[in-house]
Amino acid sequence: MSIRFSFGGDEHIFAEVSEEMSLEAFFTSLSMTNAVKAAGIKGVTEICPANASFQIKFDPDAIKPGDLLRELQSMEGAASKSDATLKTRIMEIPVLYQDPWTHETLMRFRERHQDPNSTDIEYAARINDYATVDDFIAAHSGQPWFVSMVGFVAGLPFLYQMVERKRQIQVPKYLRPRTDTPKLTVGYGGCFSCIYSVRGAGGYQMFGVTPMPIYDPTQQVSYLQDEMCFFRPGDIVKWKPVSRDEYDAAIEAVEGNRYEPVIRPAEFSLAAFNKDMAGTNAKLMEVLHGR
Amino acid sequence: MAVNVISPGLSTTVQDLGRPGYYHLGIPISGGMDRYALRAANMLVGNDEGAAVLEAVFLGPELEFTAATTVAVTGGDLPPRLNGTEMPGWEAFPVKAGDRLTFGYLKGGARTCIAVSGGIDVPVTLGSRSTYTLGALGGHEGRALKAGDWLPMGVGKPAKGMVPHNLRRGPGNPAELRMLPGLYWHRITAEAGKRFFADTWKVAPEADRIGYRFRGGTALDFVPREPPFGAGSNPSNIVDACYPYGSVQVPGGTEPIVLHRDAVSGGGYMMLGCVISADMDLIGQLQPHAPARFVEVTMDQALAARADRQAALARVRAHLGR
Numbered sequence: 244m245s246i247r248f249s250f251g252g253d254e255h256i257f258a259e260v261s262e263e264m265s266l267e268a269f270f271t272s273l274s275m276t277n278a279v280k281a282a283g284i285k286g287v288t289e290i291c292p293a294n295a296s297f298q299i300k301f302d303p304d305a306i307k308p309g310d311l312l313r314e315l316q317s318m319e320g321a322a323s324k325s326d327a328t329l330k331t332r333i334m335e336i337p338v339l340y341q342d343p344w345t346h347e348t349l350m351r352f353r354e355r356h357q358d359p360n361s362t363d364i365e366y367a368a369r370i371n372d373y374a375t376v377d378d379f380i381a382a383h384s385g386q387p388w389f390v391s392m393v394g395f396v397a398g399l400p401f402l403y404q405m406v407e408r409k410r411q412i413q414v415p416k417y418l419r420p421r422t423d424t425p426k427l428t429v430g431y432g433g434c435f436s437c438i439y440s441v442r443g444a445g446g447y448q449m450f451g452v453t454p455m456p457i458y459d460p461t462q463q464v465s466y467l468q469d470e471m472c473f474f475r476p477g478d479i480v481k482w483k484p485v486s487r488d489e490y491d492a493a494i495e496a497v498e499g500n501r502y503e504p505v506i507r508p509a510e511f512s513l514a515a516f517n518k519d520m521a522g523t524n525a526k527l528m529e530v531l532h533g534r
Numbered sequence: 535m536a537v538n539v540i541s542p543g544l545s546t547t548v549q550d551l552g553r554p555g556y557y558h559l560g561i562p563i564s565g566g567m568d569r570y571a572l573r574a575a576n577m578l579v580g581n582d583e584g585a586a587v588l589e590a591v592f593l594g595p596e597l598e599f600t601a602a603t604t605v606a607v608t609g610g611d612l613p614p615r616l617n618g619t620e621m622p623g624w625e626a627f628p629v630k631a632g633d634r635l636t637f638g639y640l641k642g643g644a645r646t647c648i649a650v651s652g653g654i655d656v657p658v659t660l661g662s663r664s665t666y667t668l669g670a671l672g673g674h675e676g677r678a679l680k681a682g683d684w685l686p687m688g689v690g691k692p693a694k695g696m697v698p699h700n701l702r703r704g705p706g707n708p709a710e711l712r713m714l715p716g717l718y719w720h721r722i723t724a725e726a727g728k729r730f731f732a733d734t735w736k737v738a739p740e741a742d743r744i745g746y747r748f749r750g751g752t753a754l755d756f757v758p759r760e761p762p763f764g765a766g767s768n769p770s771n772i773v774d775a776c777y778p779y780g781s782v783q784v785p786g787g788t789e790p791i792v793l794h795r796d797a798v799s800g801g802g803y804m805m806l807g808c809v810i811s812a813d814m815d816l817i818g819q820l821q822p823h824a825p826a827r828f829v830e831v832t833m834d835q836a837l838a839a840r841a842d843r844q845a846a847l848a849r850v851r852a853h854l855g856r
Contacts, residue, residue, distance in 0.1 A: 250716050250833060251714075253811050257717055291776045293776045295773045295775070300557065309833075392800060393559050394558070396798060397671065403764075432802070433766045433774070433802060435774060441670070471671075
């Protein structure tokens with residue numbers, strides 16, 4: 244995998260690890276950005292990993308663009324050879340699939356959708372060859388996901404499912420973006436799931452909502468007092484389908500600031516995962532559930 | 535020591551030089567859309583160049599001062615009026631407790647910086663007082679001002695001076711936005727690339743602190759490809775990636791969008807390159823329907839333009855004895 248570098252104006256270097264999404268590309272992006280961070284290069288002001296690419300912002304008054312480019316290129320060999328292991332976190336995120344709020348919203352924007360006669364999740368289940376929506380939900384929530392990028396808006400995670408490519412769910416984005424998406428919508432576009440951290444425009448298909456705040460600029464939420472954004476690239480996420488009663492109970496806990504997300508430290512090895520995906524994921528579930 | 539907001543204008547926000555360091559979490563730099571005007575306004579009132587000011591767009595606010603201070607108004611040409619009397623732009627003037635500052639109709643540009651001596655003293659969030667409205671972060675309660683808001687002012691010192699006309703800057707007609715091609719430029723045909731730079735575009739109504747959309751040019755022709763896994767089927771789609779500030783994305787190949795200080799930090803549309811740092815301020819001064827052209831430059835030209843802007847700022851400092 245050879246990284247394609249390009250200048251983004253006079254203040255950015257953009258690096259495309261791969262045109263297509265893969266866990267290998269994501270890990271190369273993560274190890275490159277970690278290496279740039281560790282190198283402490285003068286003039287580097289922002290280091291942003293993305294799904295299969297990354298971006299470095301720099302001050303051209305402090306470092307010549309060409310010099311920074313050469314420095315990044317010199318790191319490429321080490322990053323692609325580096326053992327793709329990660330000390331990270333695994334967390335469980337409750338999801339109320341087919342909730343009333345995203346349903347109300349998707350009905351308002353039906354004329355912008357590929358299939359105005361079904362809901363987003365019915366459409367996604369059908370084009371991914373699932374017999375029923377329940378089967379589709381079982382696939383979406385059955386195996387864990389990597390947070391492969393945080394961004395678009397504050398704290399929004401992009402998630403990539405930890406399954407072989409033929410099992411990856413793929414859906415198009417809306418034909419024209421919506422002007423509204425409920426806060427904490429669990430969405431889907433391309434091969435990525437996401438959680439909308441704030442209410443606003445969006446083009447991803449809408450499957451449900453989580454009761455759990457993931458961005459808090461006021462830093463009042465108990466688990467967001469140190470960092471206002473919950474997710475970090477490399478986090479591992481397991482969706483947990485919940486009933487309306489469970490959702491309401493979680494909202495009550497959130498409102499009383501008593502909600503405690505399930506988070507455990509975890510380790511991940513890309514080589515071990517590629518050798519045995521089901522076994523690796525099963526072990527991650529044991530870590531998550533403390534067994 | 536405060537500024538009372540009698541009426542807020544169209545969308546007036548507190549801004550400084552921004553909040554670098556959180557783009558990897560999707561929190562953009564924010565800060566003044568026209569940083570040159572922001573620095574000049576602060577210099578005029580004796581502040582540090584990065585102190586917080588009010589940025590008004592298209593329509594000025596009405597403000598009342600509870601204490602004497604010095605005010606300067608720079609950037610877009612919204613004529614300031616003190617208790618009804620027109621005051622000069624780009625020049626410091628004193629105000630007394632109880633004075634009211636209003637603005638006439640916009641005569642040029644789009645965004646105006648209103649600096650007060652001592653700065654607008656809202657709390658610092660993640661290292662900056664800038665407002666990021668989409669994330670409800672920073673500024674005054676994370677939002678644009680409303681009537682009845684009360685903004686604390688810092689303690690300043692008396693200052694005077696003006697920025698001469700030859701050191702003020704606004705967009706030409708058409709505005710020329712210099713751009714370094716790159717990123718996913720290879721996705722469009724050579725012919726489409728030529729037309730992109732040859733066409734005159736117009737600022738669309740969708741133009742705000744997140745980004746400026748342009749229309750009126752020719753739709754792009756893409757180089758044919760098999761869609762990469764995860765990118766999406768439209769030829770303008772990419773696997774969601776970071777968006778640089780100033781990057782020019784073209785969803786569907788039709789209407790370019792230049793991302794600005796409140797940029798969305800990433801997404802799934804190809805970008806043709808970036809407007810260079812020296813011309814970002816100009817975009818913030820473009821009104822809807824304003825004509826604009828993208829002008830191809832090299833990295834060396836981009837760095838020379840950057841040095842020119844720094845030299846202009848140095849002349850302002852020298853002129854004001856800062």
